[in-house]
Amino acid sequence: MVEIPSRRAVLRRPSFGRALAALAALPFAACSEPPPPTVVLVTLDTTRAQNLSTYGYTRPTDPFLRSLSERSRVFERAYSTTTWTLPSHVSMFTGLPPAEHGVWFRLEQTDGGSSFPVVGAQQPLVTERLVEAGYTLLGAGGGPFTRSLYGLARDFDWFTEPEGGLGQPAGGSWQLTGAEINRRLFPELRALDGDRPLFLFVNYFDAHAPYDPPQDRSYPFPLPGELSFLQGSRTLHPMPDMTEWVAQGQAIPPEFIALAVANYDQELLLQDEALAALWAELERLGRLRDALVIVTADHGEMFGEQPDRFGHSDRPWEPATRVPLVVYRTGGPVDRIDGPVSVQQVAVTITEALGLAPLPAPVGGALPSLLAEDPRPGEAFAEMHTPDTWVAALHRGREKWLVDWVVERRELPEPTGVWLDLSLNPAEDLGGREPLEMFPPLSPAAERGWRRLAELRGRWEQAPDRSGRASLSPEELRGLAQMGYLELPVGDGAAGK
Numbered sequence: 001m002v003e004i005p006s007r008r009a010v011l012r013r014p015s016f017g018r019a020l021a022a023l024a025a026l027p028f029a030a031c032s033e034p035p036p037p038t039v040v041l042v043t044l045d046t047t048r049a050q051n052l053s054t055y056g057y058t059r060p061t062d063p064f065l066r067s068l069s070e071r072s073r074v075f076e077r078a079y080s081t082t083t084w085t086l087p088s089h090v091s092m093f094t095g096l097p098p099a100e101h102g103v104w105f106r107l108e109q110t111d112g113g114s115s116f117p118v119v120g121a122q123q124p125l126v127t128e129r130l131v132e133a134g135y136t137l138l139g140a141g142g143g144p145f146t147r148s149l150y151g152l153a154r155d156f157d158w159f160t161e162p163e164g165g166l167g168q169p170a171g172g173s174w175q176l177t178g179a180e181i182n183r184r185l186f187p188e189l190r191a192l193d194g195d196r197p198l199f200l201f202v203n204y205f206d207a208h209a210p211y212d213p214p215q216d217r218s219y220p221f222p223l224p225g226e227l228s229f230l231q232g233s234r235t236l237h238p239m240p241d242m243t244e245w246v247a248q249g250q251a252i253p254p255e256f257i258a259l260a261v262a263n264y265d266q267e268l269l270l271q272d273e274a275l276a277a278l279w280a281e282l283e284r285l286g287r288l289r290d291a292l293v294i295v296t297a298d299h300g301e302m303f304g305e306q307p308d309r310f311g312h313s314d315r316p317w318e319p320a321t322r323v324p325l326v327v328y329r330t331g332g333p334v335d336r337i338d339g340p341v342s343v344q345q346v347a348v349t350i351t352e353a354l355g356l357a358p359l360p361a362p363v364g365g366a367l368p369s370l371l372a373e374d375p376r377p378g379e380a381f382a383e384m385h386t387p388d389t390w391v392a393a394l395h396r397g398r399e400k401w402l403v404d405w406v407v408e409r410r411e412l413p414e415p416t417g418v419w420l421d422l423s424l425n426p427a428e429d430l431g432g433r434e435p436l437e438m439f440p441p442l443s444p445a446a447e448r449g450w451r452r453l454a455e456l457r458g459r460w461e462q463a464p465d466r467s468g469r470a471s472l473s474p475e476e477l478r479g480l481a482q483m484g485y486l487e488l489p490v491g492d493g494a495a496g497k
């Protein structure tokens with residue numbers, strides 16, 4: 001096990017004098033003030049809202065989250081800011097879209113090695129504000145992109161993550177199960193000074209591909225009846241790599257999709273069990289008497305809802321970006337909110353709830369706290385950005401614009417993309433056409449959203465690049481390829497996937 005004591009842990013933990021100094025700096029230090037609340041942010045990696053019973057799914061994949069949702073504010077239509085792990089998490093920690101925090105997919109390879117964007121050293125993060133307020137920060141990243149290398153862990157007193165390393169079962173060494181995260185985390189929670197406020201960040205990663213739920217326990221969701229070729233066998237391994245099949249031009253049989261979804265659902269349940277155990281432990285330790293707990297996801301997953309689309313890291317389609325968002329606050333609102341909101345609002349929710357200094361607002365305008373009387377910002381964005389393409393989605397009410405900017409054709413006089421009314425077309429059915437073929441001629445209604453995106457694109461392009469760069473070792477690159485994030489053609493660099 002590698003547990004990463006951050007530089008802050010080395011500086012802060014052993015020194016009682018420093019702890020006192022930190023306490024003196026607290027806005028909460030006066031004896032008459034109630035102690036500050038526990039703050040917990042849980043991201044369920046690769047978890048799409050539509051496969052959770054909290055959002056009406058027929059399989060009980062999330063009994064704990066559903067029970068929590070009955071004591072919380074639930075957002076019916078929450079969107080991630082992009083379709084993969086790292087930039088979406090950076091959005092939650094900064095309150096900014098990927099175009100502004102700059103941590104989007106830009107692998108650069110030169111003779112000297114490979115570099116990748118990471119959280120910039122000067123980028124203000126919500127964790128920084130929590131440190132200033134005297135919080136102890138514990139964290140656990142379950143997958144490759146929440147590891148310390150990429151910069152999100154910089155303010156934590158203790159952070160645990162996968163060790164990496166090749167030669168393990170597919171993905172095994174690049175991800176931690178929820179049970180393993182809890183096994184590492186709980187002793188740290190118990191060892192904490194109970195008088196200091198706690199911020200806890202956990203990224204549970206069970207639902208991410210490969211869809212390989214453990215086979216040493218009963219399987220609660222019956223396999224679909226049409227999987228007759230599997231009857232008599234409980235062996236669900238190996239799951240076919242559907243993205244690989246698509247790359248080879250092969251059709252995916254529907255029974256394999258059904259099998260993938262059944263396995264994915266099982267992993268959602270494992271994740272929910274880990275979350276339930278975490279809640280129970282925090283409650284036992286008295287950490288939830290006054291608490292703000294945010295449970296969401298960094299992105300969803302595609303199971304062929306668009307032709308040949310599986311996994312994520314693609315256009316911001318609904319299954320890839322509509323995520324759960326449940327906000328529990330002691331004494332706070334218990335309701336369900338319709339209308340689009342963004343995971344970007346996590347940062348302002350924490351700073352406002354604790355009365356901390358605000359983080360820089362996005363150029364599109366300041367966003368409301370998720371605990372505000374009206375937490376809906378009026379519009380929500382998602383994007384997928386690579387050196388070659390920039391696809392942006394804008395949500396307003398039930399309307400959705402999905403615009404393709406092919407970077408090398410940026411001077412095109414007319415945009416291409418899709419304008420949808422999700423209340424009439426929730427499946428985003430394009431009738432077999434590609435978004436790149438659509439849009440012109442623009443209707444006046446379609447033009448409104450396009451103009452807003454074009455205006456924002458201009459402002460995003462003027463924003464300073466706040467990202468940093470990290471060198472990636474050949475082993476790191478192979479690990480990311482193993483996890484499906486990169487393609488590594490022999491002798492020819494890597495492309496986003």
Ligand SMILES: [Zn+2]
Pocket residue numbers: 045046084085086298299
């Ligand atoms: Zn992810």
